[in-house]
Amino acid sequence: MKVVFIAVVLALIAYSPSGTLIRTTPKPVRKTFLVCNKWTPFYDRDDPSNGGDYEPLSSLRSARPNDNICSRPAALEYETVSTKACINTGEVITASPTYGFACVNSRQPDQYCNDYKVRYCCLDEHVTCPDGYEWTNFYNRDKPSVTGDWETLAELRKENPQEICERPIAIDVRRQGSNRDFRTCGENVTVSPSFGFRCLKRDQADYRCLDYKVRFCCPCD
Numbered sequence: 001m002k003v004v005f006i007a008v009v010l011a012l013i014a015y016s017p018s019g020t021l022i023r024t025t026p027k028p029v030r031k032t033f034l035v036c037n038k039w040t041p042f043y044d045r046d047d048p049s050n051g052g053d054y055e056p057l058s059s060l061r062s063a064r065p066n067d068n069i070c071s072r073p074a075a076l077e078y079e080t081v082s083t084k085a086c087i088n089t090g091e092v093i094t095a096s097p098t099y100g101f102a103c104v105n106s107r108q109p110d111q112y113c114n115d116y117k118v119r120y121c122c123l124d125e126h127v128t129c130p131d132g133y134e135w136t137n138f139y140n141r142d143k144p145s146v147t148g149d150w151e152t153l154a155e156l157r158k159e160n161p162q163e164i165c166e167r168p169i170a171i172d173v174r175r176q177g178s179n180r181d182f183r184t185c186g187e188n189v190t191v192s193p194s195f196g197f198r199c200l201k202r203d204q205a206d207y208r209c210l211d212y213k214v215r216f217c218c219p220c221d
Contacts, residue, residue: 040069044081044117048105055118056100070122073097074183077121080114089114097121098186129170129217136164136215140176144199144209151214152196165218168193176211185210193217 045063046054055078061069076097080089091113094102097120103113129135141159142150151173157164171193173182182189182197187209190198193216199209 038122039077040067040120040122042117042119044115048103048113048115051106052102052104053113053116054100054102055116056102057098057120058100060100060118069120072183073120074123075121076101076118078116078118081117096186132220133169133217134220135172135217136168138174138213138215139164140211140213144201144211147202148198148200148209149212150196150198151212152198153194153216154196156196156214164216168216168218170217171196172215172217173197174213176213182212 043055043060043064045060057069057073061071074097076095078093078095078101090109091103092107093116094104101116101118103116105112139151139156139160141156153164153168157166171191173189173191174180175182175185182191187199188203190200197212197214199212201207201209
């Protein structure tokens with residue numbers, strides 16, 4: 001499975017389990033997951049010259065205005081043009097969905113970067129629970145304690161019997177208190193209707209997670 005960097009934009013978003021499951025890594029050795037069903041093509045606008053390989057989102061959007069690349073992607077996937085995953089190159093990179101990708105030659109053991117390509121996950125921003133389904137209440141069972149914030153479907157079903165269906169078709173994740181969509185918070189997380197939500201402190205640049213709440217889209221009774 002490909003290596004992906006994810007951070008995760010405003011608006012209520014529902015994630016369908018029929019989307020593509022992508023592996024993510026905020027650091028070359030950390031992995032989390034997100035469901036994405038709308039990827040852009042891969043882009044390779046720069047070569048590893050003039051100090052490195054730079055694929056910033058702003059430059060790509062300016063260079064490809066007709067491609068309608070979203071301004072706030074939910075995820076970024078990157079690999080070498082020869083489709084070699086970054087985790088296998090041993091290179092030090094900078095990447096986020098809001099910035100894009102950068103590999104600086106001087107930071108590499110051999111003082112040179114591979115040539116990379118990138119693509120973005122542009123999720124629909126106005127997906128809701130369809131007819132015949134309804135949202136559950138919001139749940140917040142965990143606080144960002146020792147390892148992070150865990151709002152998993154399995155644990156929530158145990159703690160709230162008869163309230164959450166076994167196979168939700170969508171999940172809505174908000175920051176506790178401010179009610180902001182989780183993607184505006186810029187943290188590297190795991191999200192899917194079948195799993196729930198998880199934020200690990202070790203996957204964050206500041207080793208801290210915010211507090212989140214979740215709800216699920218389930219069939220009407």
